[in-house]
Amino acid sequence: MKFLRKKRVFALLLVxxxxxxxxxxxxxxxxxxxxxxxxxxxxxxxxHNIDPFLIxxxxxxxxxxxxxxxxxxxxxxxxxxxxxxxxxxxESTNLxxxxxxxxxxxxxxxxxxxxxxxWLNKHxxxxxxxxxxxxxxxxxxxxxWKQTNLWDGSQERIxxxxxxxxxxxxxxxxxxxxxxxxxxGEQWQxxx
Numbered sequence: 001m002k003f004l005r006k007k008r009v010f011a012l013l014l015v016x017x018x019x020x021x022x023x024x025x026x027x028x029x030x031x032x033x034x035x036x037x038x039x040x041x042x043x044x045x046x047x048h049n050i051d052p053f054l055i056x057x058x059x060x061x062x063x064x065x066x067x068x069x070x071x072x073x074x075x076x077x078x079x080x081x082x083x084x085x086x087x088x089x090x091e092s093t094n095l096x097x098x099x100x101x102x103x104x105x106x107x108x109x110x111x112x113x114x115x116x117x118x119w120l121n122k123h124x125x126x127x128x129x130x131x132x133x134x135x136x137x138x139x140x141x142x143x144x145w146k147q148t149n150l151w152d153g154s155q156e157r158i159x160x161x162x163x164x165x166x167x168x169x170x171x172x173x174x175x176x177x178x179x180x181x182x183x184x185g186e187q188w189q190x191x192x
Contacts, residue, residue, distance in 0.1 A: 037059070062080040
C-alpha cells in the first residue's frame with residue numbers, strides 16, 4: 001500500500017515537473033500564443049512607428065486573427081475598425097482610398113488600424129494605456145475620464161476605468177502584449 005502511494009506521489013511530481021518545463025518553453029508558448037499576418041504587422045509597425053507586439057495584441061483581443069469578422073456595431077476586419085474611423089484615417093493621411101470591403105483585407109485593415117493606434121499613442125503623449133482604452137471606448141470617453149479625473153491612465157489603476165468592457169479589454173491587450181514581447185521579442189529583433 002505504501003509502495004503504491006509513493007509511486008503515485010512520484011508520478012504526480014513527474015507530471016508537475018513536465019508541465020512546468022513545458023509552460024516555460026518558448027516553443028510551447030508560441031504554439032499557445034501564435035502571431036498570424038506577421039509580414040503585414042511588421043510592415044505596418046515599421047511604417048507607423050508602433051510596436052508590432054501591440055498591434056498583434058490588439059488583433060488577438062479584437063478578433064483572434066479572424067480577418068473576415070464584422071461586429072454587431074459594424075466594426076470590420078482584424079483590428080475591428082469602424083467604417084467612419086477608417087474613412088477619417090484615409091482623409092487624414094495618404095494611405096489611399098479604400099472601400100468598406102477593403103477593410104476585410106488583412107493588409108489594409110492592419111495598415112489603417114496601426115496608423116490609428118500610432119495616432120492615439122501620440123495624442124496621449126506616449127501613454128499606451130490611454131491609447132489602448134481609446135481604441136476600444138473612443139477618444140471622447142477617454143478624454144472625459146481624463147479631464148474629470150475618473151481615471152489617470154495608469155496601468156496600476158485600470159480598475160478605475162468606468163466601462164467594464166474597456167477595463168477588461170485593456171487588461172487583455174496588456175496581457176497579450178507582454179506575452180508576445182516575451183515569446184517573440186528576441187526572434188523578431190534578430191530578423192530585422
